[in-house]
Amino acid sequence: DADVTQTPRNRITKTGKRIMLECSQTKGHDRMYWYRQDPGLGLRLIYYSFDVKDINKGEISDGYSVSRQAQAKFSLSLESAIPNQTALYFCATSALDGLGETQYFGPGTRLLVL
Amino acid sequence: QKEVEQDPGPLSVPEGAIVSLNCTYSNSAFQYFMWYRQYSRKGPELLMYTYSSGNKEDGRFTAQVDKSSKYISLFIRDSQPSDSATYLCAMSNAGGTSYGKLTFGQGTILTVHP
Numbered sequence: 001d002a003d004v005t006q007t008p009r010n011r012i013t014k015t016g017k018r019i020m021l022e023c024s025q026t027k028g029h030d031r032m033y034w035y036r037q038d039p040g041l042g043l044r045l046i047y048y049s050f051d052v053k054d055i056n057k058g059e060i061s062d063g064y065s066v067s068r069q070a071q072a073k074f075s076l077s078l079e080s081a082i083p084n085q086t087a088l089y090f091c092a093t094s095a096l097d098g099l100g101e102t103q104y105f106g107p108g109t110r111l112l113v114l
Numbered sequence: 115q116k117e118v119e120q121d122p123g124p125l126s127v128p129e130g131a132i133v134s135l136n137c138t139y140s141n142s143a144f145q146y147f148m149w150y151r152q153y154s155r156k157g158p159e160l161l162m163y164t165y166s167s168g169n170k171e172d173g174r175f176t177a178q179v180d181k182s183s184k185y186i187s188l189f190i191r192d193s194q195p196s197d198s199a200t201y202l203c204a205m206s207n208a209g210g211t212s213y214g215k216l217t218f219g220q221g222t223i224l225t226v227h228p
Contacts (some may be wrong), residue, residue: 004157031213041120042202042220043158090157094213100146100165101206101213105157 002026004106006091012112021076021109023091024069031094032074033103034058034066036087042047049074081113120203120219129228133177133190137203137219140184146159147179147216149188152200153219161201162188166201193226 004025013019023032034046035058045058047066055068063085067075078085093105120137124197127133137147146165149191164170164186168176186205190197191216202221208214 003170034204042120043218090198092157094214099163100148100208101216102160102163103158103204103216105149107157110153 003089004091006089006106006109009044010110012114014114017081018080019078020088021078021091021111022049022074023074023106025072025074025086025091025104025106027093027095027104028071029069029095029104032068033092033094034064034074034076035092036060036085037066037090037108038087041079042052045078046064057077078111078113083113086111086113115138116220118203118205118219120121120222122220122222124223124225126144126225126227127193129171129193129195129226131226132195133161133195133197133224133226135188135190135201135203135222135224137186137205138184138216139186139205141207141217142181142184143207145219146208147176147186148204148206150202150204150218153200158200160193176226184217195226195228198225 033048035043039106049068065077089109092103094103118139142157149161150213151161152158167181178187198201200221206214
């Protein structure tokens with residue numbers, strides 16, 4: 001089984017709708033992240049959480065919110081989806097493995113906002 | 115100006131070619147340098163991790179860091195079709211036993227054709 005899972009894997013929604021993307025992990029890591037990936041722009045950090053009580057904005061948090069329901073669960077919400085939020089969304093966890101910080105990514109959610 | 119610049123390509127090479135992927139950066143605080151590989155419809159996975167300047171070799175892959183020029187490279191020898199993926203450089207101002215701020219490049223799309 002995958003260590004970091006995301007649901008749904010694909011989603012089509014309409015402008016103005018509220019949607020939630022979910023992430024679960026079995027790695028036991030405290031740190032979790034949400035990124036979006038766009039062609040030519042790479043990975044951009046939306047929100048990150050160092051533990052259940054610690055949530056921080058990333059570089060592009062406007063229009064998004066998150067919830068850390070438990071150590072293993074971190075959800076991303078789009079309160080009122082707009083077309084420029086069409087992107088590939090990744091959840092990740094991280095840990096120090098002796099060499100440094102390694103991030104472990106989920107398989108991604110492909111979102112299309114019409 | 116982005117902190118990390120990476121040519122997005124795409125790069126197409128014949129099987130057996132030597133591939134050179136590069137990133138430049140502007141933040142002199144970066145000390146730890148990573149390459150992630152992302153196959154189509156998958157999340158990125160850590161490929162190699164290097165510290166400070168110098169070379170690191172792992173099979174057909176060599177990572178090179180030149181801190182004086184703020185330039186890092188990934189070389190792939192005897193490239194194979196299975197190397198076809200997006201390669202993302204990533205950099206951190208901390209490593210070992212400390213977390214830091216991780217910054218990704220835009221990613222280079224590589225295709226190795228038979």
